Amino acid sequence: MISKRTELWVGIFVALAIGAALLLALRVANQGMAGGGETYKLTARFDNIGGLKPRSSVKVGGVVVGRVSRIYLNEQDLVPMVELEISSEYEQTFPDTSSLSILTSGLLGEQFIGLQPGFIFPEDLEMIEEDGVCQSAPYENCPYLTEGEEIFDTKSALVLEDLIGQFLFNQGSD
Amino acid sequence: MVCIVSKKMSEHIVSVKNMTFSRAERVIYDGISLEVKTGKITAIMGPSGIGKTTLLKLIGGQLTPDKGSVIFQGEDVHGVSRNRLYELRRKMSMLFQSGALFTNMSVFDNVAFPLREHTKLDEDIIRTVVMLKLEAVGLRGAAHLQPSELSGGMARRAALARAIALDPDLIMYDEPFAGQDPISMGVLVELIKSLSKALNVTSIVVTHDVSEVLTIADYVYILANKKIIGEGTPEQIKDSESELVQQFLNGNADGPVPFHFPADNISDSLIGAKA
Amino acid sequence: MSFLHDLGRSTLQKVSSVGASSIMLFGALFAFPKWKNIKLTIEQMYVVGVQSLLIIMVSGLFIGMVMALQGYTILVNYGAEGSLGPMVALSILRELGPVVTALLFAGRAGSALTAEIGLMKATEQLSSLEMMAVDPLRRVISPRFWAGVISMPMLALIFSAVGILGGHVVGVDWLGVDSGSYWSIMQSTVEWNKDVVNGVIKSIVFALVVVWIALYKGYSCIPTSEGISKATTQTVVFSSLSILGLDFVLTALMFGIS
Numbered sequence A: 001m002i003s004k005r006t007e008l009w010v011g012i013f014v015a016l017a018i019g020a021a022l023l024l025a026l027r028v029a030n031q032g033m034a035g036g037g038e039t040y041k042l043t044a045r046f047d048n049i050g051g052l053k054p055r056s057s058v059k060v061g062g063v064v065v066g067r068v069s070r071i072y073l074n075e076q077d078l079v080p081m082v083e084l085e086i087s088s089e090y091e092q093t094f095p096d097t098s099s100l101s102i103l104t105s106g107l108l109g110e111q112f113i114g115l116q117p118g119f120i121f122p123e124d125l126e127m128i129e130e131d132g133v134c135q136s137a138p139y140e141n142c143p144y145l146t147e148g149e150e151i152f153d154t155k156s157a158l159v160l161e162d163l164i165g166q167f168l169f170n171q172g173s174d
Numbered sequence B: 001m002v003c004i005v006s007k008k009m010s011e012h013i014v015s016v017k018n019m020t021f022s023r024a025e026r027v028i029y030d031g032i033s034l035e036v037k038t039g040k041i042t043a044i045m046g047p048s049g050i051g052k053t054t055l056l057k058l059i060g061g062q063l064t065p066d067k068g069s070v071i072f073q074g075e076d077v078h079g080v081s082r083n084r085l086y087e088l089r090r091k092m093s094m095l096f097q098s099g100a101l102f103t104n105m106s107v108f109d110n111v112a113f114p115l116r117e118h119t120k121l122d123e124d125i126i127r128t129v130v131m132l133k134l135e136a137v138g139l140r141g142a143a144h145l146q147p148s149e150l151s152g153g154m155a156r157r158a159a160l161a162r163a164i165a166l167d168p169d170l171i172m173y174d175e176p177f178a179g180q181d182p183i184s185m186g187v188l189v190e191l192i193k194s195l196s197k198a199l200n201v202t203s204i205v206v207t208h209d210v211s212e213v214l215t216i217a218d219y220v221y222i223l224a225n226k227k228i229i230g231e232g233t234p235e236q237i238k239d240s241e242s243e244l245v246q247q248f249l250n251g252n253a254d255g256p257v258p259f260h261f262p263a264d265n266i267s268d269s270l271i272g273a274k275a
Numbered sequence C: 001m002s003f004l005h006d007l008g009r010s011t012l013q014k015v016s017s018v019g020a021s022s023i024m025l026f027g028a029l030f031a032f033p034k035w036k037n038i039k040l041t042i043e044q045m046y047v048v049g050v051q052s053l054l055i056i057m058v059s060g061l062f063i064g065m066v067m068a069l070q071g072y073t074i075l076v077n078y079g080a081e082g083s084l085g086p087m088v089a090l091s092i093l094r095e096l097g098p099v100v101t102a103l104l105f106a107g108r109a110g111s112a113l114t115a116e117i118g119l120m121k122a123t124e125q126l127s128s129l130e131m132m133a134v135d136p137l138r139r140v141i142s143p144r145f146w147a148g149v150i151s152m153p154m155l156a157l158i159f160s161a162v163g164i165l166g167g168h169v170v171g172v173d174w175l176g177v178d179s180g181s182y183w184s185i186m187q188s189t190v191e192w193n194k195d196v197v198n199g200v201i202k203s204i205v206f207a208l209v210v211v212w213i214a215l216y217k218g219y220s221c222i223p224t225s226e227g228i229s230k231a232t233t234q235t236v237v238f239s240s241l242s243i244l245g246l247d248f249v250l251t252a253l254m255f256g257i258s
Helices: A004-028 A122-131 A160-173 B052-059 B082-089 B107-118 B123-136 B152-163 B182-198 B210-216 B234-238 B243-250 B266-274 C002-030 C037-078 C081-122 C125-131 C136-174 C179-189 C192-219 C225-256
Strands: A039-045 A057-060 A063-074 A079-087 A099-104 A111-116 A149-151 B012-023 B026-037 B041-045 B067-072 B092-095 B170-174 B202-207 B219-224 B227-232
Touching: A004 C037, A004 C081, A004 C136, A004 C179, A004 C192, A039 A063, B012 B052, B012 B202, B026 B041, B026 B052, B026 B067, B026 B202, B026 B219, B026 B227, B041 B182, B041 B210, B052 B067, B052 B170, B052 B202, B092 B152, B092 C125, B107 B123, B107 B152, B123 B152, B152 B182, B182 B202, B182 B210, B202 B210, B210 B234, B219 B234, B219 B243, B227 B234, B227 B243, B234 B243, C002 C136, C002 C192, C037 C081, C037 C136, C081 C125, C081 C136, C081 C179, C081 C192, C081 C225, C125 C136, C136 C179, C136 C192, C192 C225
Parallel strands: A039 A149, A057 A111, B041 B202, B041 B219, B092 B170, B170 B202
Antiparallel strands: A039 A079, A057 A063, A063 A079, A099 A111, B012 B026, B012 B067, B219 B227
């Protein structure tokens, strides 16, 4: 009842649709960070987050390693808290002395978080080797950033008004 | 040929009992009863617009009466479950006024359609059956044509071939003669007669073409004014003393069946419109 | 008094037509897994999908090209023509792909479905199916319904892909935006889950609505020439309005509230 021509055309149609989906998947969209890949969470406390938004990227020297998942206010101290999702690829990679700063790409570009990796003391490295603190669940003494850890060393976003105010203040005091 | 049928579904294949049907507050049938004898041709006649097609749809279970019942082979068409109704419908078929051929398939596929839907026959057997049915209506040569290429009379014959494809017990003809030239009309009359004899099917013919149908019908009902106004064999009908029946048979413009659609008094409405 | 009477009657009619169309929809939905309906659905995918392919691809190409041209003239003022890729891709994937595809689909396939079903009703084909003990919902409505719902997201994907390629033709080949940055900035901005998948979800919703309206309008039309022409017009008008209205609601749900 179904003619061969119809079957052929529907086949072509389906193939085209799959081709389109593949093009979108491979060349247009990035599945890396958002494609449900494994991540671990970090939190950071800032004084001012400027124009940072959920889903802004977290970069190390320009390489995207994660995204901002949530921004909320710490109700005790009334300072903004930022929750980050870092790809599990980079688990136990960044020392817990790493610092975060909010940067802007270009003059008008969007804001992102720059992660500046810290350093690890040689005796800590020995400790990892000997005690195995980074091998199982409570990573209390592990010198790397792990799930749920908070980063304290943060630099706030630059706010234009503050900069101008500071500049004028400095001018006046000279 | 002797046919042995169980007592239950013997004499009458269809009985309509005291049926009332109305559509949008307009009463179409008011308590009519009629019976269709198995293996015979029953004609239902009446002026246009009294809902003869509606009667066939009521028998086929497409419409539900307000009161009363329709019994087909001992089962209440409107009382059975939906699945059972679909099973009953396989034993009846209906020839629509327009033919109602499926326009997206050829004549062959149209006739094969009910076979492919309801049987698991091989394509070879289906082909044989379809060709036999088409031969019966004289359209074997037109099997490959599309319905749009057929004339009105041929389309109706093709539809008839489709209607008999599953060898139904009952065929309902809805105005089979309307809008046909004399030759096609003669062909159709012959076909209805020969099919009913050859296949021993029961036929219900709904029509307003008096002369044709009286030649083939075994029993006639005349409907008018929401009721059955006359019934009997063609001879009895012709000799009927009822004014209504005679008006219908002779085609008088005015009589007991009024020429005017019910309306208020013309002088009232004209003066009223002016005022 | 008669105003109230009319109002009441028309409200009742509206409510009962919603009911009738829902009954039809359920009839069509649950008829899917039965017998050879798959074959009928493929046949209808040819009518509904393949025959809409050309208009969808041509429209996608032109819309992508126009987006690139317009985007370029604005972005180049800020020296941000590198962002042309994401601009074209995001606007097509999120909005234009699903919406324009649905509008074209309503005009091209929806109206045809309404007219076809309406004519089948007028020529007693539906009635005759019923008398042949074949359920028209299962045999006629259901394959068309599923074919439409399957085809539309596929058409929308094709539209988006062609549109983005069209943007590349204008932006990169004619206006000289760097090909590498067109693709790479696009790739770093567009997210599969958020942008592509949401676009597909949108077009599935639009497909359900358009096909539902088209089939119901055909199925319930008054079987005369005026009735069918009115039903066809209504299909296009109602579908277009529902698409645009629903698009706002869906966009607000998907992208508006973060």
